[in-house]
Amino acid sequence: MANIKDVAERAGVSVATVSRVLNGRSPVAETRERVLAAVRELGYRPNNVARALRTARTGALGLIISDLTNPFFTELADAVEDAARGLGYSLVIGNAGERPEQQDGYIRTLLDRRIDGLLVSSAGTGSPMLSEVVASGTPLVLLDRTVPGVDAPCVRTDGRAALTELAARLAALGRRRPAVIVAPAGTPTGDERLDLFRTALAAHGLTLPDERVGASLDLQPAGGRRAMSDFLDLPEPPDAVLATDNLMALGALDELRARGLRVPDDMALVVYDDVPWFAHTDPPLTAIAQPTRELGQAAVRTLLERIEGRPAESVLLPAHLITRRSCGGQLPPEAPPGP
DSSP states (O other), X not given: OOOHHHHHHHHTSOHHHHHHHHTTOOOOHHHHHHHHHHHHHHTOOOOHHHHHHHHSOOSEEEEEESOTTSHHHHHHHHHHHHHHHHTXXXXXXXXXXXXXXXXXXXXXXXXXXXXXXXXXXXXXXXXXXXXXXXXXXXXXXXXXXXXXXOOSOEEEEEOHHHHHHHHHHHHHXXXXXXXXXXXXXXXXXXXXXXXXXXXXXHTTTOOOOGGGEEEOSSSSHHHHHHHHHHHHTSSSOOSEEEESSHHHHHHHXXXXXXXXXXXXXXXXXXEESOOGGGGSSSSOOEEEEOOHHHHHHHHHHHHHHHHTTOOOOOEEEEOEEEOOGGGOSOOOOOOOOOO
């Protein structure tokens, strides 16, 4: 079997450089890629037990994902695993299922396995267990969702520009009664998206009264359907709805179809979080897309900085609006010039 000296010779570097790469400490991307290519070609498998005894590291990272049934989080977990593997780390994943108590059980299990660091996309509003992780000295990075009171960097998306663009488009299309379906109250991302959308609409003289803010009891299609049903029962229903999660948007679309309403003719529908099949629904759904692969990569890089004892800052990546037919295809023509 190949050993570390074989890898060093194939990559044209020293044994010490191979060791640094395998421990996530190589500062030069080109060198790291050359070493990892040699590892793959030779089928080299480091002795993790010996390495753990020597370095007090296990070569394993933990990831707690809030809900693996949500396509956004499934892709995010895949991106994290891919980035970790590319740096020589294995990844242990726990699915919280949006239940803080289930999240806590996985955190305890991962800490018992002596992982080198932990990434958490927190269920709900977090839990006291996350503060215990910080107190234990285990490197922690939050992913997608901030958690009040937890002193750890967070890698997430900034939706301000995309929501600003969406509000301008809805106003230009003559949609004067917007509504929003949000995550359960207290969920940081849901609260933030609501505040940003409300501010963006106000710049165009549009309001979001309480009756046009539907708080789902969960992040599932049933919650989106209930909220849409409540909107449609209003004396003056909305003419555009933003669902701040992809599964809730599917439920909202189901309710519109059940009522015999057409998108976008009777109602514009927009979803926060794009997934591949939204381009193929009928009609294709306008979406605010998060840079999911980049989020996963940035989260792993930030965690490795913490593992290495280097300062690690929070990372904010921009979302962008993808316009499709569910928002309305054409802007109204400009008024003819005056005399």
